[in-house]
Amino acid sequence: MKKILAIAWKDAIIRFASPSELLFFIILPIIFTFLLAGGTPQGNEDNRIRLLVVDESNTTMSGQIxxxxxxxxxIRPEVTTRDEAQS
Incomplete structure (x- = not known):
């Protein structure tokens, strides 16, 4: 087990010998993780995509859909008239 850890440690030292390697493999992924986590919505907001629905037939089938x-x-459907949807 000591030999395996020694080989892994040696490879890590070789891999991260230059500061740019350390930057691209450790620091930037951590920064991107925090940026993406901050960009996601939080709370009880409705984050679904708004979809305008014009129900001109008013049948039971369209109501089920x-x-x-x-x-x-x-998606979040919003039932509206044709004129409101086109404007």
Whole structure:
């Protein structure tokens, strides 16, 4: 086990011999992790993508489709008229 750790330690020293290697393999990934974590939304906001839905038929089938869309975790349907959707 000591030999394996010695080989791993030697390889780590060789790998991170220059400061640029240390920067690109350790420091920048940590910085990017914090930046991406700060960019994600938090709280109870509705983060789903808004989808305008124009229901001109008003049938039970279209109502079922809209209700299934409301249960989606990716999109948030907003029922509107054709004029409001086009403007």
């Amino acid at each position: 809209i209700s299934e869309l409301e249960n989606s975790t990716a």
